[in-house]
Amino acid sequence: SLLHTQDKEAAIRRTIKSLETDLPADRFVRIHRSSIVSIEHIRExxxxxxxxxxxxxxxxxxxxxxxxxxDVIQKLIDDL
Known part of the structure; x- marks a missing residue:
């Protein structure tokens, strides 16, 4: 998997599912089978x-x- 941060990009040896499990659900959301985003970095x-x-x-x-x-996106819209 590729991990993108504000400053860099790194290859990690984890499945996106395991990464999703470890990230705080109130700060990160999975929006695609290959993408998780930080809620605080969403503009629109x-x-x-x-x-x-x-x-x-x-x-x-x-x-x-x-x-x-x-359904995830609709909840995100409702919560923002």
Whole structure:
């Protein structure tokens, strides 16, 4: 897996599932089978067609979600 931080990128030898389990659920959210984001770094969420969404992070990075995470994204929108 690749881990992206504000300052660097690193390869880690863990599954995304194990990383998701260890991260605090009130600060991080899994938005795709291959992506977890920090909630505090989300600037905007745009809903797209067919239940997908586009998340704009504060640093300008755009991350797309898949429709299988639609409920997670809706909860995120409700909580923000």
């Amino acid at each position: 969420i745009r809903m797209l067609h067919k239940g997908e969404a586009q998340i704009l992070l504060k640093d300008g990075t755009i991350v797309r979600t898949s429709r299988s995470y639609r």
